Amino acid sequence: MKISLFYEFALPRPWSDDDEHRLFQDGLDEVEAADKAGFSTVWVTEHHFLEEYCHATAPEIFLAAASQRTKDIRLGFGIMHLPPVVNHPARVAERVATLDLLSGGRVEFGTGEGSSIAELGGFGIDPADKRAQWEEALEVSIRCMTETPFTGFEGQHVQMPARNVVPKPLQRPHPPVWVACTRPASIQMAAEKCIGALSFAYTGPGPLAERVNGYYKQLEEIGVPATPQVNPNILAIGGDLSMMVAPTEKQALDRLGVGGGFFSFGIMHYYMTGQHTPGRTGVWERYLQEVEKDPTLAYGPGRGAIGTPAMVREFLRGYEESGVDEIILLLNPRSHEATMETIELMGTQVLPEFIERDEKAVADKAKRLAPVLEKLEARRPKSTAPAFDEDYSFGGLPTGRDKFTATEIPEAMAEINEGRVQAAQRAKEERAERERGQR
Structure with missing residues (x-):
C-alpha cells in the first residue's frame, strides 16, 4: 500500500494579510519534506468559493511549484473539476500536459464533477447535468492529450472543432486517470470504465476490504476501457484523514488540537446542512x-493516523x-511546525516497511492482473472519434453575429508596421545627416 498526502489548504479565520501567502509557502516546504521522506503522492484538491474549508482553487499552479522542489513524489489532482464552464477540456489537457512535462512525468490525473451548491450554483451548473458533463469532458480532454490533431467533438455540453492541442504529456499515452468516488455506485462506475477510484468516503479498514474486492470484481467482469490507458487502482482516505x-x-x-475534525465539519457545512453567507459566515x-x-468532534468520525510512530504503523497496517x-x-x-516533524517521523519510523512491502505487492499485482488486462483490452470499443478532414483549415479574422469582426490584431499590426516605417525613415534621415557632417 502506498501512503500519500492530501491537501485541502484549509485556512480558519481570523485571517491576517500574510496568511494565504504563508499557507502555500508552508505547503511547499511540507511537500519537499514529504518527497524526501518517501510519501508516494501529494494530492491537491480543487474547490471554489469554500472559504476557510478549502483555499486550493488552482491545484496545477501549486503542483507546478512543488514539481520544481521535488524529485520523486507523484503530483495528483485530487480532483480537477471537469464541467466545461469550470475547466474547458482543452485547457484541462494543456494544463495537465504542461505539469507532466515540468515534473518529468509525475502527474496523476484525478477528475470529478463537483457536488456543493457553492460551486455548482456559482458556475451555473445544473446538478442533473454534472455526470454527463464529466463524461463528455473526460473524453475530450483525453483525446486532446492523445490525438494529433484532436479531430473535433459535438456533444450536448462540449462542442469543439479540430485543433492540435499542445503540448502533449510526457507520460504516454496520458497520465493515469482517476475519478472521485463518494459512494459504492461511483466506485463501481470507476471499475466499469477501468479508471482509478479515489474513494473519498470514510468506511474504515473492515468495510473498505469489501469495496476493494468489489472494485476488482467489477473491473474483471464488466470493465470496458474508457481511456487509452487502463488504471486499475483504488485509493482510500485514512480514518478522518488527519495525520499527526x-x-x-x-x-x-496536543499538537492536533481541535482541528482534526474540521474537514468533516466543512463537508457538512458546505455540502449538506450549513447556510452560508459569502465573506460573512465564520x-x-x-x-x-x-x-x-x-469534544470528540475534534478527532473526526474516525481517528486517523494520530499518535506515536508505533501507533500509526498499526493504524496503517489495518x-x-x-x-x-x-x-x-x-x-x-x-x-x-508540527506537520514538518510529523513528516520526518513518518519518513524515518513508519514509511520504510510499507514502501518495501508495496514494491513486492505491485509486482505481484501486475502478474495477477495480466490476464484481466487482456480481457479488458478485448472489450475495448472501437473509437467513435471522427476522422480528420485533411482539407479542413482555419484562418482570417474571427467574425461573430451581426457581422461583428474582431479587428484588434490587424489594428495592432498596422500600428506596428507604421512604427517600423517611421523608424526606418528616422534611420534614413540620421544616416543622411551623418553623411553631410562627414563632408
Missing part, C-alpha cells in the same frame, strides 16, 4: 461551537490488510 505523529501520544494529541467559529458541545492500493492522509490546519 509525535514521540508520545499526548504530544500528538465556518471555524461554528466548528468550535460544536466542538465545545461535543488499511494495508484491506487490499487498498493507496491511502491518503490530511494535514491539520495551522500546524506547520
Whole structure:
C-alpha cells in the first residue's frame, strides 16, 4: 500500500494579510519534506468559493511549484473539476500536459464533477447535468492529450472543432486517470470504465476490504476501457484523514488540537446542512461551537493516523490488510511546525516497511492482473472519434453575429508596421545627416 498526502489548504479565520501567502509557502516546504521522506503522492484538491474549508482553487499552479522542489513524489489532482464552464477540456489537457512535462512525468490525473451548491450554483451548473458533463469532458480532454490533431467533438455540453492541442504529456499515452468516488455506485462506475477510484468516503479498514474486492470484481467482469490507458487502482482516505505523529501520544494529541475534525465539519457545512453567507459566515467559529458541545468532534468520525510512530504503523497496517492500493492522509490546519516533524517521523519510523512491502505487492499485482488486462483490452470499443478532414483549415479574422469582426490584431499590426516605417525613415534621415557632417 502506498501512503500519500492530501491537501485541502484549509485556512480558519481570523485571517491576517500574510496568511494565504504563508499557507502555500508552508505547503511547499511540507511537500519537499514529504518527497524526501518517501510519501508516494501529494494530492491537491480543487474547490471554489469554500472559504476557510478549502483555499486550493488552482491545484496545477501549486503542483507546478512543488514539481520544481521535488524529485520523486507523484503530483495528483485530487480532483480537477471537469464541467466545461469550470475547466474547458482543452485547457484541462494543456494544463495537465504542461505539469507532466515540468515534473518529468509525475502527474496523476484525478477528475470529478463537483457536488456543493457553492460551486455548482456559482458556475451555473445544473446538478442533473454534472455526470454527463464529466463524461463528455473526460473524453475530450483525453483525446486532446492523445490525438494529433484532436479531430473535433459535438456533444450536448462540449462542442469543439479540430485543433492540435499542445503540448502533449510526457507520460504516454496520458497520465493515469482517476475519478472521485463518494459512494459504492461511483466506485463501481470507476471499475466499469477501468479508471482509478479515489474513494473519498470514510468506511474504515473492515468495510473498505469489501469495496476493494468489489472494485476488482467489477473491473474483471464488466470493465470496458474508457481511456487509452487502463488504471486499475483504488485509493482510500485514512480514518478522518488527519495525520499527526509525535514521540508520545499526548504530544500528538496536543499538537492536533481541535482541528482534526474540521474537514468533516466543512463537508457538512458546505455540502449538506450549513447556510452560508459569502465573506460573512465564520465556518471555524461554528466548528468550535460544536466542538465545545461535543469534544470528540475534534478527532473526526474516525481517528486517523494520530499518535506515536508505533501507533500509526498499526493504524496503517489495518488499511494495508484491506487490499487498498493507496491511502491518503490530511494535514491539520495551522500546524506547520508540527506537520514538518510529523513528516520526518513518518519518513524515518513508519514509511520504510510499507514502501518495501508495496514494491513486492505491485509486482505481484501486475502478474495477477495480466490476464484481466487482456480481457479488458478485448472489450475495448472501437473509437467513435471522427476522422480528420485533411482539407479542413482555419484562418482570417474571427467574425461573430451581426457581422461583428474582431479587428484588434490587424489594428495592432498596422500600428506596428507604421512604427517600423517611421523608424526606418528616422534611420534614413540620421544616416543622411551623418553623411553631410562627414563632408
